[in-house]
Amino acid sequence: MSSTCSECGARLVNGGACREQFDAMLLLEYEVVADLAATERARGEVAHFYAVSAYILQHPEGMKYTVTALNGLRHTVADHLAGRVTLAELRPRVRRAADGPARITRRPGDAVPRWPVTAWPMTVADVVEGGTPGYCDRVAAWAESIIRTLDAVDALGER
Helix, strand or coil: CEEECCCCCCEEECCCCHHHHHHHHHHHHHHHHHHCCHHHHHHHHHHHHHHHHHHHHHCHHHHCECHHHHHHHHHHHHHHHCCCCCHHHHHHHHHHHCCCCCCCECCCCCCCCCCCCCCCCCCHHHHHHCCCCCHHHHHHHHHHHHHHHHHCCCCCCCC
8 A cells, every 4th residue: 555745745655654764764874874985974964964954844844843944944955055055064053043042843833834835856755765876866866856846936934
């Protein structure tokens, strides 16, 4: 029996949850990063950033992030993809954004954000399906597809 994730449209097998696909992707990533030479470790860090960010962006309801946090993540991923910022530059920026009184997760009663997207061109299932060969390139392509898709529709409004 196969169904689809209500948020991203990924194929789900045997009534599983999309989060199971995410966990499977992280296991693939572990295998890929373990095989990278020390000089390529930064590539694994970038792949992890794209993988986690892409999953969060495609699951705004389930990940429970605020509208502000999701918009910030979207712009952060876009900035990295465009080469405007490095991961080393992003880390303190993200820490500052989530520090102190800032909230990144919703509280009961907060608006539940939803992107105005009816179909994503790529999902976590596509990343997992490809296995370990080409993993880093696939998660980068996934992140790029999300940013392109979101650029084609209206952004989440600040509520």
